Amino acid sequence: MQHTDVNTLGEFGLIEHLTKEFLITQPSTLKGVGDDAAVIDNDGFCTVVSTDMLVEGIHFDLAYSPLKHLGYKAVTVNLSDIYAMNAFPKQITVSIAISNKYSVEALDELYAGIRAACDAYGVDLVGGDTTSSPKGMVISVTAIGQCEKDRLVYRNGARVGDLICITGDLGAAYLGLQLLEREKSIWLEHPDVQPNLEDQKYIIGRHLKPEARRDMIETFRKQDLKPTSMIDISDGLASEIFHICKQSGTGALIEESGVPIHPDTQLMALQFKLDPITCALNGGEDYELLFTIDPKDVDKVRFLPDIYIAGEILNAADGVKLNTKGGNLHTLKAQGWRHF
Amino acid sequence: MQHTDVNTLGEFGLIEHLTKEFLITQPSTLKGVGDDAAVIDNDGFCTVVSTDMLVEGIHFDLAYSPLKHLGYKAVTVNLSDIYAMNAFPKQITVSIAISNKYSVEALDELYAGIRAACDAYGVDLVGGDTTSSPKGMVISVTAIGQCEKDRLVYRNGARVGDLICITGDLGAAYLGLQLLEREKSIWLEHPDVQPNLEDQKYIIGRHLKPEARRDMIETFRKQDLKPTSMIDISDGLASEIFHICKQSGTGALIEESGVPIHPDTQLMALQFKLDPITCALNGGEDYELLFTIDPKDVDKVRFLPDIYIAGEILNAADGVKLNTKGGNLHTLKAQGWRHF
Numbered sequence: 001m002q003h004t005d006v007n008t009l010g011e012f013g014l015i016e017h018l019t020k021e022f023l024i025t026q027p028s029t030l031k032g033v034g035d036d037a038a039v040i041d042n043d044g045f046c047t048v049v050s051t052d053m054l055v056e057g058i059h060f061d062l063a064y065s066p067l068k069h070l071g072y073k074a075v076t077v078n079l080s081d082i083y084a085m086n087a088f089p090k091q092i093t094v095s096i097a098i099s100n101k102y103s104v105e106a107l108d109e110l111y112a113g114i115r116a117a118c119d120a121y122g123v124d125l126v127g128g129d130t131t132s133s134p135k136g137m138v139i140s141v142t143a144i145g146q147c148e149k150d151r152l153v154y155r156n157g158a159r160v161g162d163l164i165c166i167t168g169d170l171g172a173a174y175l176g177l178q179l180l181e182r183e184k185s186i187w188l189e190h191p192d193v194q195p196n197l198e199d200q201k202y203i204i205g206r207h208l209k210p211e212a213r214r215d216m217i218e219t220f221r222k223q224d225l226k227p228t229s230m231i232d233i234s235d236g237l238a239s240e241i242f243h244i245c246k247q248s249g250t251g252a253l254i255e256e257s258g259v260p261i262h263p264d265t266q267l268m269a270l271q272f273k274l275d276p277i278t279c280a281l282n283g284g285e286d287y288e289l290l291f292t293i294d295p296k297d298v299d300k301v302r303f304l305p306d307i308y309i310a311g312e313i314l315n316a317a318d319g320v321k322l323n324t325k326g327g328n329l330h331t332l333k334a335q336g337w338r339h340f
Numbered sequence: 341m342q343h344t345d346v347n348t349l350g351e352f353g354l355i356e357h358l359t360k361e362f363l364i365t366q367p368s369t370l371k372g373v374g375d376d377a378a379v380i381d382n383d384g385f386c387t388v389v390s391t392d393m394l395v396e397g398i399h400f401d402l403a404y405s406p407l408k409h410l411g412y413k414a415v416t417v418n419l420s421d422i423y424a425m426n427a428f429p430k431q432i433t434v435s436i437a438i439s440n441k442y443s444v445e446a447l448d449e450l451y452a453g454i455r456a457a458c459d460a461y462g463v464d465l466v467g468g469d470t471t472s473s474p475k476g477m478v479i480s481v482t483a484i485g486q487c488e489k490d491r492l493v494y495r496n497g498a499r500v501g502d503l504i505c506i507t508g509d510l511g512a513a514y515l516g517l518q519l520l521e522r523e524k525s526i527w528l529e530h531p532d533v534q535p536n537l538e539d540q541k542y543i544i545g546r547h548l549k550p551e552a553r554r555d556m557i558e559t560f561r562k563q564d565l566k567p568t569s570m571i572d573i574s575d576g577l578a579s580e581i582f583h584i585c586k587q588s589g590t591g592a593l594i595e596e597s598g599v600p601i602h603p604d605t606q607l608m609a610l611q612f613k614l615d616p617i618t619c620a621l622n623g624g625e626d627y628e629l630l631f632t633i634d635p636k637d638v639d640k641v642r643f644l645p646d647i648y649i650a651g652e653i654l655n656a657a658d659g660v661k662l663n664t665k666g667g668n669l670h671t672l673k674a675q676g677w678r679h680f
Contacts, residue, residue: 003445004443005440005444006438006440006442006443006447007427008444011471014447014470015468017603018447018448018451018470019451019465022455022464022465023454023464024464024466025462025464026386026430026431026462026463026464027431028430028486029466029467032464032465032466032467033465033467033468035469036466038433038466040387040430042382042383042385042387042486044382044383044385045368045383046382047380047382047484049431049433049466049467049482051439051467051469053436053469053475053479053480054479054481055471055472056471056476057474058437058471058472058473058474059471061602081468090368090369090380091366091368091369091378091389092387093378093391095393096393096482097393097395097478100345101345102344103342103343103344104348104354104357105343105344107346107354108358110359111359115361115362118622120365122365122465123366124362124363124366124372125367125373126360126369126378126380126389127370127372127373127377127378127390127391128355128363128391129391129392130351130358131351131393131399131476132346132395132399133398134396134397134475134476135396135474136475137471138395138437138480140393140435140469140480141387142391142433144380146368146380146390148485152470158637159389169363170416175475185535198406221508238648244354256356292379298470305558
């Protein structure tokens, strides 16, 4: 048998390769692979389903991730995908594989975090699987949401002239991770030196305990606003705008001055000798929302807190471009998170 | 922190311990943890959701599990849970974590098996996650089914006097696994000796490529039969009848003479110096259905192929008993599969 390294395809390429021969045959399948979540028609509310797998040593490092935070995060990152469909999560299932180094007390901590997320977002834990693993921990969460069919928002609905909006701020979780990794290596070399993270609560919190933007979806309902397209920002802004553009058949112009970046993120980026906008474009795990709106809806978002207008949808032929603060036009490349 | 070994609780005990403080708060959650699948009300068809995690070295051994079979099995074991609710699976999500020893070609084999199962059972692959792992392979499948609310069958509906029915035959998959394990150890010691499995296709097939009983659920619809309770037999008959009895608040009497066991299973059990009924009671991975019916429905199943009447539901005070072929009455103990 030939041996092609999975790295040659990249994560998205691999998923595309593995799923390309699967056909949709069920009339109830409204959306399969290729959006934040799948959508199933029940002749009532639609079911919206998303799933993620977190692997110890790849997605989390228990040297600096408290188990309770990990449980919380494992849930919120999945809920974020449901909100990105303009739907509300209602249930989750949680499956875990654990080696025998973990005690019942350690699992209690993990599940306390899962429960805190369930409480915070009003979702029920309805199932899962618990099994042993030869080594390390794997957590797989499936989030299930509901939505009226006509309120669903997909990645493919952006139209030329739509405004590009971003919630919250970007790049912080990436820098939080860099800081934790740096302090971990210092600690490994000098176990007597206590890591000092006190003054970086914001960026560390963004990495360890991200929230999903339920509040934004509730705001959209209150404002009677339906975005034309939406995606959650888990792999960096560049990767996500490419998903929107690819699926909508458009291009896009992002204004650097419109991309929200927290002051703590700015400062930490400089400490790491990184350009803050690069962290926002190519970092990951922000779990904010990127969405597009019809320009006629601009007044519905203009004065809302925590929503930033950061660009415009262009023709596909225009590509995906960044207009820097210095006035230069850069062509962006999708980069995304590469775990492989 | 205290360190309580997870083995002290057992799989079911651990799940109960971890989930006992989770409350059901969503009106749409009809059934949470504790049945073959969760049930969600959509003001239309109900959504039925089940999930399983398969871990290399725990649930499968690639020394004798072809990847294509593994992919097929990962799907069918989940579909089995959906059928056990009297529902029809329509969609699945598949998440995998793989180490870099796996090639794209190996994944193609795995996904060919997943696709074969999707084709055979008419389900759509609608999502998932693909990530790397430091070691080995983990597969997590979530199956999503649909059912009219009034057709759902739970574990808790058995009533005193109901007849206990079993589909197919039991114990074969367990003996198939024993045989594969035995041949593997012989091969490890004497790599020049080719394992000879040719005459044991049935039991090996039952382990490597189990089917889910879609046909039975279709038969129930045709016969206008609604079982009073149902569960799929994944952990051995004893474990499953205990689940039914515990949740229904009943006891049960199983007739050894009524428990279907394939002739190949009988013979292989004897080779391994095991009692065939023990393999049926405490083996695992049969993926047959155990269900109870109202005695007035007996004519609807009596002449159907592959359904066996194997006992009767008793009062809770009577416990769960086995009437052996020799006429002895044994009190059964739930045993189940212990992976920990």
